[in-house]
Amino acid sequence: MKDQMQDEVLLDVQDLTVRFNVGGGGLFGEAKYLYAVDNISFQIKRGETLAIVGESGSGKTTAALAVARLVEAYKGRVDLAGTDFLTLNDEELRQARAKMQFIFQDPYSSLNPRVRAEKIVREPLDNLDAVPESERQAIVDKLFEAVGLHPEQQRLFPHQFSGGQRQRIGIARALATQPDLIICDEPVSALDVAVQAQILNLLRKLQADFGLTFLFISHDLGVVQHMCDSIAVMYMGKVVEYADRLSLFNNPLHPYTVALLSAVPSVDKERRAATKRILIPGDPPDPLALPKGCRFANRCPVAQDRCKTEQPELNEVAPGHKVACHLVDERAVSPL
Amino acid sequence: MSDLNIVPTEPAPVARHPAAEAWEMFRRNHAAMVALVVLSLIILVAIFGPYIYPTDPFDMVWAPFSPPGVDGFILGTDYLGRDLMAAIIHGARVSILIGLAAALMSVFIGVTVGALAGFYRGWVEEVLMRITEFFQVLPTLLFAMVIVALFGASLPMITLAIGIVSWTAVARITRSEFLRIRELEYVTASRASGAKNAKLMFRIILPNALPPIIVQAALMVGSAILFEAGLSFLGLTDPNVVSWGQVIGSNRQYILDASYTVTIPGMAIFVTVLAISLVGDGLNDALNPKLRQR
Numbered sequence: 001m002k003d004q005m006q007d008e009v010l011l012d013v014q015d016l017t018v019r020f021n022v023g024g025g026g027l028f029g030e031a032k033y034l035y036a037v038d039n040i041s042f043q044i045k046r047g048e049t050l051a052i053v054g055e056s057g058s059g060k061t062t063a064a065l066a067v068a069r070l071v072e073a074y075k076g077r078v079d080l081a082g083t084d085f086l087t088l089n090d091e092e093l094r095q096a097r098a099k100m101q102f103i104f105q106d107p108y109s110s111l112n113p114r115v116r117a118e119k120i121v122r123e124p125l126d127n128l129d130a131v132p133e134s135e136r137q138a139i140v141d142k143l144f145e146a147v148g149l150h151p152e153q154q155r156l157f158p159h160q161f162s163g164g165q166r167q168r169i170g171i172a173r174a175l176a177t178q179p180d181l182i183i184c185d186e187p188v189s190a191l192d193v194a195v196q197a198q199i200l201n202l203l204r205k206l207q208a209d210f211g212l213t214f215l216f217i218s219h220d221l222g223v224v225q226h227m228c229d230s231i232a233v234m235y236m237g238k239v240v241e242y243a244d245r246l247s248l249f250n251n252p253l254h255p256y257t258v259a260l261l262s263a264v265p266s267v268d269k270e271r272r273a274a275t276k277r278i279l280i281p282g283d284p285p286d287p288l289a290l291p292k293g294c295r296f297a298n299r300c301p302v303a304q305d306r307c308k309t310e311q312p313e314l315n316e317v318a319p320g321h322k323v324a325c326h327l328v329d330e331r332a333v334s335p336l
Numbered sequence: 337m338s339d340l341n342i343v344p345t346e347p348a349p350v351a352r353h354p355a356a357e358a359w360e361m362f363r364r365n366h367a368a369m370v371a372l373v374v375l376s377l378i379i380l381v382a383i384f385g386p387y388i389y390p391t392d393p394f395d396m397v398w399a400p401f402s403p404p405g406v407d408g409f410i411l412g413t414d415y416l417g418r419d420l421m422a423a424i425i426h427g428a429r430v431s432i433l434i435g436l437a438a439a440l441m442s443v444f445i446g447v448t449v450g451a452l453a454g455f456y457r458g459w460v461e462e463v464l465m466r467i468t469e470f471f472q473v474l475p476t477l478l479f480a481m482v483i484v485a486l487f488g489a490s491l492p493m494i495t496l497a498i499g500i501v502s503w504t505a506v507a508r509i510t511r512s513e514f515l516r517i518r519e520l521e522y523v524t525a526s527r528a529s530g531a532k533n534a535k536l537m538f539r540i541i542l543p544n545a546l547p548p549i550i551v552q553a554a555l556m557v558g559s560a561i562l563f564e565a566g567l568s569f570l571g572l573t574d575p576n577v578v579s580w581g582q583v584i585g586s587n588r589q590y591i592l593d594a595s596y597t598v599t600i601p602g603m604a605i606f607v608t609v610l611a612i613s614l615v616g617d618g619l620n621d622a623l624n625p626k627l628r629q630r
Contacts, residue, residue, distance in 0.1 A: 097528060173525070
């Protein structure tokens with residue numbers, strides 16, 4: 001029974017595309033669109049964690065916001081335990097939000113400065129009205145304990161907390177409605193390294209205690225390798241490599257992934273010696289004038305003519321290991 | 337649990353309400369503090385004055401044009417021999433009441449329009465902002481005169497006229513604050529936890545947008561008092577009540593013979609509006625966190 005539960009796909013995202021109108025349209029000429037997220041698909045099994053990694057501007061945060069429908073997707077499907085989020089009407093969506101909660105990147109701007117901590121954590125319960133009012137305070141008490149905050153801190157305002165404490169409040173808020181899925185949008189990137197570890201450990205403990213499923217957005221592969229079961233690497237709105245954690249870290253295939261991994265600092269002397277630091281020159285292409293071929297071609301150290309003219313598909317080259325690169329075949333050997 | 341480093345963190349300092357901080361800042365502004373004392377006195381006079389100085393401002397109690405301090409009339413008498421002191425004290429009530437009511441009204445209209453435009457964007461914003469611009473380009477005094485002339489010069493109508501022509505600034509300020517705050521993460525967080533639009537607008541965004549609106553409202557009380565004075569100077573006023581502007585208006589022919597009949601109510605308006613402006617400035621400094629460092 002437990003194994004069955006483990007194998008159930010909780011979140012199934014298909015061909016998610018988000019585009020922004022960046023001028024034009026209406027009466028004055030043709031509308032111009034920026035495709036921030038371009039046809040990405042992924043699945044997360046119940047109780048597991050999928051990380052989306054990429055540099056700034058890769059579209060990972062936009063993808064997360066679109067999954068939670070905090071940004072409207074242009075097309076695609078976001079299926080959470082059988083409910084397609086993108087087709088719900090306003091009221092259905094409001095109710096369905098109980099099952100999908102969000103932890104924000106910046107704990108300094110994600111808490112309303114005029115509201116006391118207890119009310120921030122209580123807000124999802126008040127909004128959704130699923131729990132009788134008399135029971136809400138008890139839930140808030142439990143949540144404060146679960147995230148490691150003192151009960152007497154409930155009466156304080158956000159500016160009286162440190163960054164790590166604020167993020168704990170954000171986590172407690174996300175847990176309030178007992179969601180199935182929690183989307184963590186770079187939950188530790190705004191925190192000190194020492195506090196980062198505390199928050200990551202807290203997230204892992206909560207995942208074990210409450211059977212949570214995480215969609216984890218990060219630019220930090222060091223953080224990701226402690227958190228995730230599988231990883232999707234994004235570059236310029238596309239998924240370039242998608243694999244389970246071990247395959248990706250042991251056998252990165254896409255040149256971009258290889259370069260990213262080589263930049264992860266390590267205290268392991270042998271590993272440090274074994275990995276050669278690969279620098280990728282240049283800047284990402286202009287998102288409004290994307291190249292015809294592979295979007296990484298202009299920075300790729302092994303790019304060939306074909307890469308500049310033909311867009312690579314995301315192909316499965318080994319069981320559960322997908323990569324979008326012309327130079328990787330069934331032998332699953334990285335060109336780099 | 338200990339191996340996971342989940343130790344409860346140390347207790348934070350005692351809660352200090354943002355309002356307490358704002359008051360601290362306000363107190364440091366001496367001009368604003370003096371203005372606040374003056375304004376409080378004027379408001380006390382407006383409330384209790386008529387009981388302490390019950391002389392009817394419409395009664396002809398003495399010879400006309402008796403100068404201030406002569407014959408026992410502190411501020412003298414006007415062209416009909418009415419007590420000017422009584423007019424100033426009784427008029428304070430009407431002037432300040434109209435100022436407050438008109439400011440409240442324009443805040444109400446302005447916040448509603450600005451909030452809807454800033455929150456919903458798109459065509460709602462287009463339509464509401466075009467309407468706002470329409471009211472902005474109207475010659476305000478003329479438009480207010482037309483309203484009062486058409487619907488009668490009663491106090492509610494004068495208040496309405498002033499409110500209708502002066503809400504545009506509040507609408508623009510509210511809209512710009514909404515545009516800024518709606519993009520902040522705590523608003524997204526509220527939406528993600530299932531808040532309805534009405535709650536987002538009025539319980540989440542509006543309280544955070546209030547500081548500049550409060551400042552604008554305070555300044556508007558001053559300009560509404562001036563506006564009322566302007567209307568009554570032109571005779572567009574309720575003849576059954578006395579206001580400062582009305583005293584100026586009714587004595588304007590005698591400005592060269594008995595200038596005090598015009599300058600004394602003028603001073604009352606000047607002092608009140610100045611005090612309100614200074615208090616408004618003080619509020620601006622106290623409520624605007626960007627100025628805190630100064």
